Structure formats: C-alpha cells, structure tokens
Amino acid sequence: MINIGLRKFLTQSFAGAALFTAVNIALPSTSLAQRQPGLPTLQPVSPTTKAVLSTSPLATDYSLGGGDLIRVNVFEVPEYTGEYQIPPGGSINLPLIGSVPVLGLTTEQAADEIAKRYARFLKRPLISVNLLSPRPINIFVAGEVTRPGAYTLSLSGGAGNNPGVQYPTVLAALTTAQGVTLSADVTQVELRRKIGRSSEQVVTLNLKELVQTGRISQDITLRDGDTIVVPTATNFNVAEARNLFAANFAASPTTPRTVAIIGQVNRPGSYLVTAGATDGGAGGAAGSGLPTVMRTIQLAGGITSQADIRNLKLRRPTRTGSEQTIDINLWQLLESGDINQDVVVQDGDTIIIPTATEISSAEATQLATTTLSPTRIQVGVVGEVKAPGVTALQPNSSLNQALLAAGGFNDSRAKTATVDLIRLNPNGTVTKRAVKVDFSQGINEERNPILRNNDVVVVNRSGLARATDGLNTVAGPLGVIFGLLRVFGL
Known part of the structure; x- marks a missing residue:
C-alpha cells in the first residue's frame, strides 16, 4: 500500500x-561550485592515446x-x-x-x-x-617536482559572491609537492583527468604564460583522481631557469641542496649549498644570494691557479633518468656581467672545473681579486730567511712581500742579490727562474713579480756561507778524532 x-x-x-x-x-x-573561466579545451582519450586539442571542454563537474x-x-x-x-x-x-x-x-x-x-x-x-x-581530493604529481607522489588536498568553502566549494588548483598541487625542479619544462605541463571508468582527458598547460601574462586560465582547478605530469625540458635555457626559480611554484630557494664539485678547486668534494650567507666560502664569508655555481665554488675554497673558468660544465640528473649538461663561462660573467652564467644549482648537480692549458699573467692577476679565488694564497718561503715555511698572503702579493712576511733575509748567510721562484704551471710543467731582489722596486714581472697560490721562493746561501759550511763539514770528523786523542792523553 x-x-x-x-x-x-x-x-x-x-x-x-x-x-x-x-x-x-x-x-x-x-x-554553486567554483567554475574555471576560459579553460583550455581537449578531447577525451584512452590512457594510451595521445591527447589532441579540440573543442571539447575539460570536465569540471564534481x-x-x-x-x-x-x-x-x-x-x-x-x-x-x-x-x-x-x-x-x-x-x-x-x-x-x-x-x-x-x-x-x-x-x-x-x-x-x-x-x-x-x-x-x-x-x-x-x-x-x-x-x-565534499571529501578531500586525491591527486598524483609526477615528473620534475621536488617530491613526486600522491597527495590529499582539502576543499574549502567559498565566500562572497562564490559561496560554493573552492577547489585546489594546479599551482597549489605543485607547491604541495615542494615545487618544480630547474629541469622542468613548464610550457608542457599535462593534467590528466579520468572520465568514467575507461577513458581520460588530457590538457596541456603553459605555466610560463601564466607567470609572464597572468592568464589564470592556465591554473586549472583539480578534481579527485587528477594526475599532473611535469615533463623534463629537452633544451636547458639558463635565463628561463633563473626566471622559473623566482616563481612561487618552484622549489624553495632556502632548501639545502647537495652539490658535488670536482676539478680545479682547492677542496673538491660534496657540499650542502643553501641560499643566504655562506660562512667560509672561498676562505671567508660570502654575501646573501641564491644557491649558485659561484657559491659552490666559494664553499670549495675557490678555484686553483690552473682553473679554466671559460669551460665549466654542470651535469644535472633528471626524473627521466637522463642527464642535462650545461656549459658555463664564468669569464663572461666577470667580463660583461652576464649573471645568467652563474647558474642556480639544485640537488644532485655536479660541477666540473677543467684545467686550463695556458693562463696569461694579466688574467691570473685579475682572477686573484675575484670571489672565485681564495681570500688568502699559500706561498712557501724556504732557505736562508728568519722564519722559513708556508706563508699566507693576500692575493696578488709580490715577491718582496713574501720575503718580508718570512722575516726577511738571514743576513749572515743569505744570498741577497737573487732568489729562485718555482711555479707549477697549468699545463703540468714546473718552471724555475732567478729573480733579482730589489726592495725599492714596485710590482713588476722582472724584479718583483706577483705570486700565485702554491708558489715557492728559495733563498740560497751566500758564497761565504757555503764555504763556511764546507769547512765545517770537513773539520767536523777531525774535531772528533782530536777530542778522542785528548781523552787518552795522546
């Protein structure tokens, strides 16, 4: 009934x-739910079918x-x-x-x-x-993000003229995954949405356009089961990567990253690079800034005198298992101020600094005053000086300064007219030359050359000191014999 x-x-x-x-x-x-104005359009496809843009709108119904x-x-x-x-x-x-x-x-x-x-x-x-x-939505973020994986995002209530449900967006999901990496191609981000049980829709988003023009239609609202795929860039653009790093959906600049540096640096190895002040960079404290190649070099104690700063390489692993190789010319940065050469590093990067085949004296002098070089150089002063040993000097210090730092000549024994300067060259050879000493001379290559890191200055004995040492060598055994004879009363 x-x-x-x-x-x-x-x-x-x-x-x-x-x-x-x-x-x-x-x-x-x-x-009354949140609507997405001006959405990109696409066609429903099976999971194994490549998406093709069409006039079919993206499904937005809950x-x-x-x-x-x-x-x-x-x-x-x-x-x-x-x-x-x-x-x-x-x-x-x-x-x-x-x-x-x-x-x-x-x-x-x-x-x-x-x-x-x-x-x-x-x-x-x-x-x-x-x-x-509404229930929280479950999504998956894959590809070039810091922490790919599954995430649960909460929906929020609306307000004002939009009282319905407010859905999280693509940018919110990328931020939850701790941002895109510097290897990402943000012009080809894919959003995959299931339609029914056997098909899905795929739309390509250009987040670069969103950053440059503010087209909010590229920041699509998400639905339960959506998958976001951030592809790897095929061609790395240094300038675009630097702009991407400044976006709020990129990896946080304050996150420490492990970077390896090998080749012509004073302390090759693995370093934890962060933004902000770097304590103990190239022998001192570096100012605040981004985690870049220059900051990594500073952490490694600066470049050696054999470094080829025109042909650095940065190797970067990607989420696809491949590796990006980035060419860096730091001389271009020093000469013309091309800040794009100071590439921002990310976790897993490896920096390779090759050996130069030849470096001019003028270039070596200029490099010694940059933040690439150590704040102190080590010079060995040996022989007839009052305080022989390794002496720490300011970059571009002269031969005369090294002699004075070692206490000056041992006047009674030193050959004060000339000293020997021994230097390891970038090509692996060692040179030795005699330099006439004149403390009244200013810096010049002939009489008072600028020293480089790991140079050795040898102060030889004077002729009188050699003769005296020779006599002592001969007379030493005779003195022992005469002493024994005196003991036995002979």
Whole structure:
C-alpha cells in the first residue's frame, strides 16, 4: 500500500514543483561550485592515446565519491529525504529502493539515477541531490617536482559572491609537492583527468604564460583522481631557469641542496649549498644570494691557479633518468656581467672545473681579486730567511712581500742579490727562474713579480756561507778524532 506521503505526491501540482525548485536553489549544490573561466579545451582519450586539442571542454563537474556528505531530497515525501555519507564502495542505501551506486556521478546524474528507481513507486518523482560536505581530493604529481607522489588536498568553502566549494588548483598541487625542479619544462605541463571508468582527458598547460601574462586560465582547478605530469625540458635555457626559480611554484630557494664539485678547486668534494650567507666560502664569508655555481665554488675554497673558468660544465640528473649538461663561462660573467652564467644549482648537480692549458699573467692577476679565488694564497718561503715555511698572503702579493712576511733575509748567510721562484704551471710543467731582489722596486714581472697560490721562493746561501759550511763539514770528523786523542792523553 502507498502511504499518505505517496498520495500527496501523486496529486502534486505545478505550484508544488515551483516550490521544489526554490528549495533546491536554497541548498548548496555543485551549481554553486567554483567554475574555471576560459579553460583550455581537449578531447577525451584512452590512457594510451595521445591527447589532441579540440573543442571539447575539460570536465569540471564534481564527481561523487567515498567520503562525500550529500542530501537526497524527495519532494513532498519528507520521510524519504535525508543526509547520507557515501561509503568507500560508492553506494548509498535509500528508503524503499535500497542500494543505489553513485560513485563517479555528478549530483545531477545521481539525482536522475535515483529518480529512475523511484519511478517504479512514485509518479513523476522530483529528486535533487545536494553536496553538503565534499571529501578531500586525491591527486598524483609526477615528473620534475621536488617530491613526486600522491597527495590529499582539502576543499574549502567559498565566500562572497562564490559561496560554493573552492577547489585546489594546479599551482597549489605543485607547491604541495615542494615545487618544480630547474629541469622542468613548464610550457608542457599535462593534467590528466579520468572520465568514467575507461577513458581520460588530457590538457596541456603553459605555466610560463601564466607567470609572464597572468592568464589564470592556465591554473586549472583539480578534481579527485587528477594526475599532473611535469615533463623534463629537452633544451636547458639558463635565463628561463633563473626566471622559473623566482616563481612561487618552484622549489624553495632556502632548501639545502647537495652539490658535488670536482676539478680545479682547492677542496673538491660534496657540499650542502643553501641560499643566504655562506660562512667560509672561498676562505671567508660570502654575501646573501641564491644557491649558485659561484657559491659552490666559494664553499670549495675557490678555484686553483690552473682553473679554466671559460669551460665549466654542470651535469644535472633528471626524473627521466637522463642527464642535462650545461656549459658555463664564468669569464663572461666577470667580463660583461652576464649573471645568467652563474647558474642556480639544485640537488644532485655536479660541477666540473677543467684545467686550463695556458693562463696569461694579466688574467691570473685579475682572477686573484675575484670571489672565485681564495681570500688568502699559500706561498712557501724556504732557505736562508728568519722564519722559513708556508706563508699566507693576500692575493696578488709580490715577491718582496713574501720575503718580508718570512722575516726577511738571514743576513749572515743569505744570498741577497737573487732568489729562485718555482711555479707549477697549468699545463703540468714546473718552471724555475732567478729573480733579482730589489726592495725599492714596485710590482713588476722582472724584479718583483706577483705570486700565485702554491708558489715557492728559495733563498740560497751566500758564497761565504757555503764555504763556511764546507769547512765545517770537513773539520767536523777531525774535531772528533782530536777530542778522542785528548781523552787518552795522546
């Protein structure tokens, strides 16, 4: 038998239908949910089919799933109206008709499905489904991001003129994954969205355009089950990578990154590079800034005198398993101020500083005063000086300064006219030349040359000192014999 509620329903009027419409509007539904203006268009494809842009818009309707709290309204049958939490299986149990699967349906589709089932018992049933509390959405972020993987993002309530559900966007997801890497191609970011059970839609987003022009349509709102894929750039552009690093969806500049540096630096090895002040860079403290190649060199104690700064290479692993190789010319940075040559480093980078085949004296002098070089150089002063040993000097110190730092000549024994200067050259050879000493001379290559790191200055003995040492060598054994004879009274 049909109860009184059903009799009322069978005799409902058009006025009642109008009242139903007003009630439906008063409750929150997906019609009030956040809409995405000006979305890129695409065509539905199977998971193995390449996406092709078309006039088909991206599906933005909310799909019901486990965890959603909904309200099912059966007009003029209040005992059949109620709130339901959708279980993980996706089916809700309704009065009279029993279990109804709503997983993956929009609220409109769910209302139609419920109406079809109630049609067996009710005449022209009017059903509405309203979303009261949406579940968090589960997405996956893959490719060139700092922490690829699955993430759960919460939805928020709207405000003002947009009172419906506010969905997280692509940029929010990338930020949750700790940002894109410097190897990313942000002009070809893919958003994959499931349609039903067997197909998906794929849209390509240009986040570079979003940064440059502010086209918010590139920042699409997400739905449950979406996958974001950030591809690897095929051609690395230093200038674009530097701009990308400044975007708020890039990896944080304050995150420490492990970088290896090998070749012509004073302390090759692996370093933890961070932004901000670098304590103990190339022998001192470096100022604040980005985590770059220059900062890594400073941490490694600066370049050696054999470094070829025109042909540095940076090797960078990517998420695809391949490796990007970036050519760097730091001489171009020093000469013309090309800041793009000071590449921002990321975790896993390897910097290679090759050996120069030839470096002019003028170039070596200029390099010694830059932040690439150590703040102190080590020069050995040996022989007839008052304090022989390794002496720490300022870059571009002269031969005379090294002699004075070693306490000056041992006047009674030193050959003060000339000293020997021994130098290891970039090509692996060693040169030795005699330099006439004149403390009245300023810096010049002939009489008072500028020293380089690891130079050795040898102060020889004077002729008198050599003769005296020779006599002592000969007389030494005779003195021992005469001493023994005196002991025995001979």
